[in-house]
Amino acid sequence: MTKGKYVLSMFLIPLAFACQPKKTISQTVIPQDIHSFAQPNTARVTHLHWKAAVDFDKKIISGVATWTVECSATATKIIFDTKTLNIEKVVVNDTNEVSFNLSKEVAIFGQALEVPVKSSTKKIEIYYYTSPDAEAVQWLSPQQTAGKKYPFLFTQSEAILARSWIPCQDSPGIRFTYDADVLVPKELLALMSASNPQQKNKDGEYHFEMKQPIPSYLLALTVGDVSFKPISDRAGVYAEPSLIDTAAWEFADLEKMIVGAEQLYGPYTWDRYDVIVLPPSFPFGGMENPKLTFATPTILAGDRSLTSLIAHELAHSWSGNLVTNATWNDFWLNEGFTVYFETRIMEKLYGHDYAEMLASLNLQGLKDEIKSMNENGHAADTKLKLNLAGRNPDDGVTEIAYNKGYFFLRSIEEQFGRDKFDAFLRDYFSQNAFTVMDTDGFIQYIKNYYQSNFRISLTQDLFDAWIFSEGLPKTCPQPKSILFEKVDEVIAHWQTAQKLDAAVIERWSTHEWLHFLTNIPAPLSLIQLRKLDEVGHFTNSGNAEILTVWLTLAIRYQYISAYPKLEDFLIHTGRRKFLSPLYNELVKTEEGKKHAMQIYAKARSNYHFVATNTFDALLRR
Numbered sequence: 001m002t003k004g005k006y007v008l009s010m011f012l013i014p015l016a017f018a019c020q021p022k023k024t025i026s027q028t029v030i031p032q033d034i035h036s037f038a039q040p041n042t043a044r045v046t047h048l049h050w051k052a053a054v055d056f057d058k059k060i061i062s063g064v065a066t067w068t069v070e071c072s073a074t075a076t077k078i079i080f081d082t083k084t085l086n087i088e089k090v091v092v093n094d095t096n097e098v099s100f101n102l103s104k105e106v107a108i109f110g111q112a113l114e115v116p117v118k119s120s121t122k123k124i125e126i127y128y129y130t131s132p133d134a135e136a137v138q139w140l141s142p143q144q145t146a147g148k149k150y151p152f153l154f155t156q157s158e159a160i161l162a163r164s165w166i167p168c169q170d171s172p173g174i175r176f177t178y179d180a181d182v183l184v185p186k187e188l189l190a191l192m193s194a195s196n197p198q199q200k201n202k203d204g205e206y207h208f209e210m211k212q213p214i215p216s217y218l219l220a221l222t223v224g225d226v227s228f229k230p231i232s233d234r235a236g237v238y239a240e241p242s243l244i245d246t247a248a249w250e251f252a253d254l255e256k257m258i259v260g261a262e263q264l265y266g267p268y269t270w271d272r273y274d275v276i277v278l279p280p281s282f283p284f285g286g287m288e289n290p291k292l293t294f295a296t297p298t299i300l301a302g303d304r305s306l307t308s309l310i311a312h313e314l315a316h317s318w319s320g321n322l323v324t325n326a327t328w329n330d331f332w333l334n335e336g337f338t339v340y341f342e343t344r345i346m347e348k349l350y351g352h353d354y355a356e357m358l359a360s361l362n363l364q365g366l367k368d369e370i371k372s373m374n375e376n377g378h379a380a381d382t383k384l385k386l387n388l389a390g391r392n393p394d395d396g397v398t399e400i401a402y403n404k405g406y407f408f409l410r411s412i413e414e415q416f417g418r419d420k421f422d423a424f425l426r427d428y429f430s431q432n433a434f435t436v437m438d439t440d441g442f443i444q445y446i447k448n449y450y451q452s453n454f455r456i457s458l459t460q461d462l463f464d465a466w467i468f469s470e471g472l473p474k475t476c477p478q479p480k481s482i483l484f485e486k487v488d489e490v491i492a493h494w495q496t497a498q499k500l501d502a503a504v505i506e507r508w509s510t511h512e513w514l515h516f517l518t519n520i521p522a523p524l525s526l527i528q529l530r531k532l533d534e535v536g537h538f539t540n541s542g543n544a545e546i547l548t549v550w551l552t553l554a555i556r557y558q559y560i561s562a563y564p565k566l567e568d569f570l571i572h573t574g575r576r577k578f579l580s581p582l583y584n585e586l587v588k589t590e591e592g593k594k595h596a597m598q599i600y601a602k603a604r605s606n607y608h609f610v611a612t613n614t615f616d617a618l619l620r621r
Contacts, residue, residue, distance in 0.1 A: 030173045031326045031438055034389050035160050036081055037103070037112035038169035043071040043078035043121075045169050048178035054223055056151045056185065059132035059139045061221075065167050066125045067176075073119045081163035081170035083110025084131035090115050091125040108392050110163055126167045135609040136161035138281060144606060145224065145279050146240040150187055152224035154278050154294065156287060156610055159328055159393035162216040173326045173436045175213035182206050184223045191238065191276060193220040193289035198228040198236070210290065212270060213434050215324055220289035222276060231255055234268075238276035243297065247277045250300050250307065253349060257314050260348040265341065265426050269433070270317055275310060281574035283610040285309045288316030288338075296575045298544035305510040306545060308346050308358055315341035318429045326438035328393035332384040332467075333437055336405015341425075343406065357511040359410075359479035362403040364518055369399035370471055384408065384467040385439045394610065408466040410477045412446075416456055424449050439467060487515045495521060498528065500535050510545055517549045529559040539565050548578045555585040555592060563595075571603040576611050583615055593619070 030040040038044070045067045052063035069078055082102070090100045092115070103112040115124055130137065140152040155165055163170040184190045186204040189197065194208035229248040230236040232255035239247040254275070262268055275293045277300065286309050287294040293313040299306040319337035339362065347355035370382050380387070384404055386396050413421040424446065437445070443463050450456040465473045490504060508516075513536065524532075533539055538550035539562045547569060554562035570582060586596035597619055604612055 030171075030436070033171035033173055033327050035109065035328055035393055036169060036171035036174075037079050037109070038081060038171055038174065039079055040169060040171070040174050041072070043069060043075040043117055044174055045069055045078075045176050047176055048166075048168070048180075050166065050178060050180040050182075052180065053183040054153060054185075054190070056139065056153070060129050061134075061137070061165055062129040063166070064125055064127050066123060069117070069121060069124055071117050071119050071121050075117050075119060075121075077114045078117050078121070078124065079169075080113040080115070080126070080167045081110060081160070082113045082167045083161075083164040084134055085113075085164070085167055086129050086131065087113060087167070088127040088129070090127070092117065092121055093123050094125075109160070113167055128167060130165050134164040135613075136164045138608045140224075140279055140281065144281065146242050147225055150185075150225040152222075152279055154222040154224075154282065155220055156283060156294075156608055157219050158217040158287065159397075160217070161609070162219050165221075166216075166219060168216045168219070170216045172215045172217060172324050172328065175215055175324075175434065175436075177213050178208075178210045178219070180208040182208070182221070182223075187225065188223050189226050189238075190221070190223045191226070191292055192222075193218055193292055195271070196274065196292060212290065214290055214321065215436075218288070218290055218321060220287070220292065220294065222278065222294070224279075226276065228274075232258075234258070234271070235273045236275075238274060238292075240277075240279075243277055243300070246300055246302075247275075250302075250304055251275060251310060253304070253307065254310065256349055257311055257345055260345050261311075261314055261318070261341070264344055264348065264422065265318055265429055268317060269322065273314060273317065275313075279574075280572055281606050281608055283574055283576045283608040285575060285577060286313040288313045288320055290317070290321050298573065298575055298578065301510065301543050301545075303510070305543075308342060311345040311349075312338055312342040315345060322429055322434065323432045324436045326436040326441070328396055329386045329388055330438045330442075331386065331393070331396045332401040332405040333439065333442055335401040336384070336403075336409055337425075339402050339406035340409045353482050354511075356479045356481040357483060357509075357515070359406075360481050360484055361511060361514055361518075362399075362406060363476075363479060366399045366403040366407070366472065369403075373398075373400075374471075379470045382470045382472075392613070394613070404466070404472065407472075407476050411466070411473075411475060412458075412462075414477055416450070416454070420450070420454055420456075423453070443467075483509075483512060484515050487512050488519070491516060491520055498531065500532075502535070505535065510543055513546050514549060517546070517553065524553065524557050526557065526559060529553065529557060530561070533559075533561070538562075544569075544573065544575070544578055548581060552581050552585050555582065567599050567602075570599050571606060574607050574611055576614060579607075579611060579615065583618055587618060587621070 047068040049066040050063060052061050054061055089097055091097050098116055101114040105111050136155045136157050138154055142148050142150055145152050160170050162168050180192060182190045184204045189200045190206040192208040194210040197206055225240060226238045227241045227244045228236055228238050229244050231251060235254045235258060237247045237251050258268055258273055270290050272291050275295050277295050277297050280297055282296050285296050299309050315338045319341055320334035325331050325333045343355050343358055346358060373379060373382050382400055388396055447458050450458050541547045551562060551566050583596055586592040600619060
């Protein structure tokens with residue numbers, strides 16, 4: 001496609017989205033989701049009006065969820081997902097309070113809320129309040145914030161936790177628009193995955209609108225003492241006042257990332273792209289809530305070296321938020337595409353070798369994950385297409401979805417040409433915008449696309465090897481980084497001389513240090529660890545990526561000088577990516593497990609449910 005045609009398409013695509021006729025329930029079949037009680041092909045939601053009040057003293061959200069619904073001609077009930085919600089009453093079509101039924105609770109999934117309907121039913125109001133221990137919601141005391149003065153709240157809905165704070169049809173295959181009115185303490189600012197205010201108002205009442213249809217896992221709310229700083233006309237950052245300048249500096253390239261992404265794969269369709277830096281207990285690196293990415297403070301490294309995470313969450317504005325996995329068994333379609341897109345954004349902004357460093361680290365992490373899964377009897381989970389029946393979909397949040405998915409897509413790019421793959425991705429996002437995709441649908445789409453556009457036949461063997469087989473195919477692409485090759489030379493010199501050239505390593509980036517620490521030959525003596533620490537100052541590092549790898553080595557080789565830092569890091573960091581390798585390394589020995597449990601007893605109250613759900617199980621073994 002020529003540049004002129006592409007620029008024209010950037011204006012036409014959003015208009016095409018807006019003009020698409022709304023499909024009725026009889027025209028659109030949604031895959032039945034094994035992680036939801038909803039029966040969307042009988043009755044489903046289309047819009048949410050949410051009125052809510054946040055009570056920090058009681059740690060509850062009380063609200064009215066008013067759903068616009070669409071029912072088939074034979075519908076007699078509509079089913080919502082709930083978990084530990086207190087349902088007070090249900091009103092149908094504005095006038096009739098009706099009897100409702102809450103099913104027996106099912107582990108992981110909660111309870112089905114059944115409401116009687118007819119084909120003529122258009123509106124359902126659900127009056128309710130949350131439990132203080134709602135799994136999606138974390139209530140932070142002032143002491144758990146940077147400012148130490150006001151409390152803080154944030155939600156984490158992915159994968160199936162939205163049902164713990166709003167009664168909804170909690171499936172990625174069901175999309176809806178929403179608006180909300182939220183009342184919070186006057187000292188605090190409320191934000192959602194929607195249009196947002198940029199400063200506090202005097203009464204604590206805030207209105208939100210999300211005009212683009214989203215699935216429930218992208219519902220998000222945060223309330224706290226935060227400030228805003230713009231990066232560009234359509235992008236900015238929120239953070240606690242003491243962090244706002246640091247965050248704005250770290251994310252200075254935000255607008256460049258958006259422009260680079262648009263040049264690759266088409267227009268950004270969500271109006272604004274803002275980022276909020278949350279307190280340390282946030283369990284993920286980032287969450288791609290539309291219009292407002294939630295981010296961990298661990299990416300504030302002071303050198304902009306970890307902002308690939310922001311590129312990743314931005315990329316989700318296309319892969320995941322725009323074209324969404326139909327069920328959690330197809331999670332790789334969200335994350336594999338996103339890692340691919342993230343890597344291309346980083347290449348566009350910072351060069352090929354920078355992107356290859358990221359890809360090399362991803363491949364190392366992927367190989368380690370596959371090895372661990374095989375050793376622990378989970379080889380079946382190394383397939384891209386998962387079978388999570390009866391399991392928590394969080395079990396699928398592994399390197400497999402992210403990086404095996406990435407290398408699969410990269411293998412198609414390398415085999416048949418980047419220009420063809422870029423054309424495919426642009427059309428994949430535009431032609432499937434605001435819809436869902438499952439694995440079989442993706443295979444059929446890409447087969448048809450390559451055949452009709454390029455006369456290339458993609459064989460089933462390609463998909464069988466990557467999607468439906470365990471492990472990593474021998475044809476996996478191999479990233480090549482010149483900078484990492486130079487690090488390998490330093491590692492070789494270290495093996496013989498036990499010395500590091502200060503003039504060389506002082507210029508290293510985070511990624512070069514990670515490659516060095518990950519690939520330094522085992523075993524390491526206490527003397528070697530001490531020498532390394534004297535040169536790299538790892539134990540006192542403020543870089544969470546480097547610190548995690550270093551502390552893992554410290555546990556493995558009992559470098560007790562780093563143990564006070566280990567305890568402090570585990571207590572004050574909530575990001576599961578960093579916690580997992582450390583706790584998993586600790587539990588490999590009886591002494592280490594005892595130490596882990598002592599630390600966990602102090603740290604657990606600082607973690608979100610997503611993290612405690614993982615580590616409760618690990619430490620019970």
